[in-house]
Amino acid sequence: MTDPELSPAAPAGRPELSPAAPAGRPELSPAVPGGGTAPVTVRALVARGSGAELRVERVRLPAPGPGEVRVTIRAAGVCHSDLSMVNGTLAARFPLVLGHEATGVVAETGPGVELSVGTPVVLNWAPACRACWWCRRGEQWLCADTTAPTVPRGETDDGVPLHLTLGLGALAEAVVVPERAVIPIPAGLPPEQAALLGCAVLTGVGAVRNTARVTPGESVAVVGLGGVGLAVLSAARRAGATTILAVDVAEAKRDLAFAAGATDFLLSDDRLSKEVRARTESRGVDHAFECVGRAATIRAAWRLTRRGGAVTVVGMGAKDDMVSLGALDIFHSARTLRSSVYGSSDPDREVPVLAAELAEGALDLGVLVSGTIPLDEAPVAFDRLARGEGARWVVTLD
Ligand SMILES: [Zn+2]
Ligand SMILES: [Zn+2]
Secondary structure: OOOOOOOOOEEEEEOOOOOOOOOOOOOOEEEEEOOOOEEEEEEEEEOOOOOEEEEEEEEOOOOOOOEEEEEEEEEEEOHHHHHHOOOOOOOOOOEEEEEOOEEEEEEEEEOOOOOOOOOEEEEOOOOOOOOOOOOOOHHHHHHOOOOOEEEEEEEEEOOOOEEOOOOOOOOOEEEEHHHHHEEEEEEEEHHHHHHHHOOOOHHHHHHHHHHOOOOOOOOEEEEOOOOOHHHHHHHHHHOOOOOEEEEEEEEEHHHHHHHOOOEEEEEEEOOHHHHHHOOOOOEEEEEEEEEOHHHHHHHHHHHHHHHHHHEEEEEOOOOOOOOOOOOHHHHOOOOOEOOOOOHHHOHHHHHHHHHHHHHOOOOOOOOHHHEOOOEEEEEEEOOOHHHHOEEEEEEOOO
16 A cells, blocks of 8 residues: 655554564465365464554464465565554554565465466555456456455464455465465565565556656656655656656655655755745646645645646545645646556556566666565564654565
């Protein structure tokens, strides 16, 4: 999901390092009488409630049923939407396994699955049904069969029914998901970069290519430089935008912004509109991308955009955060305001394209990865995310 990542909110409770859980890889599913396989016990990052301390716990996942696969996770990003699950921004059910941006390898297949064991995949948190009115129109990102924010599946080690973030729960040693929630990718990609294809990169690149359709020579402002905002910057650069203004409240994002492709970095303060106009012949930018998910930054993005320009809202905000715009301003400015859900993309078609670009070196996601950490340190990554530090922290598992 997309990231409200600009203003570092004070974390309600500092997630502490979880006590060392027993190490170990996902257990192989032993054959059970009757030909099926058994549930597996794996370690996973679990939130027991809103604001509760995050802990790595052992959880039980069912054996893959018809049309399902078990994927051994190799890397999983910590996305702002995971934080939104635990800080009350999104309605979630607990206990909840966090994580929805990951790559791994198919480890076991249920009946009727075409993919074979050993296939490297990226997880897809919004698999399209391909049958509803939107899917048939080619608007898979608006599929009527939407994944709920939390989906019941499996149980905790002490027998409590478990929920999975966006049906995945990817901050874990393994997931058991429908085959349509995985997308095959080439072998050999750096896992900490491939993981990001499933959320931050697909969202950021799609916002530029599919939603806004930035063309060579255009000017762009990107408000909010978390993982998605940085992905938007680099995609704008690759789309041929010539003025690429990166905007954040944190001066610490300056170097990251330039590394991702910005031509200028601006602090989000009272002078912002003036500074943007000074760089766009007094007009404002052709495209502003809001990658925070707040009314205040949506209004800021609106003001940075030229008459007739387009504001693309990529950040996912809260339902009671109201955006106020003047009726005369809406008419006179002739701006377009629209959102980009999952990059207005068809992940099954576009993730393989991005994966191929990554394999060829045409897409370099190194700047998006602030660091890799073991699963036990994932709570610390949430803490850093809440403070707005870095781009993406990625949990890696061997
Ligand atoms: Zn996400
Ligand atoms: Zn559909």
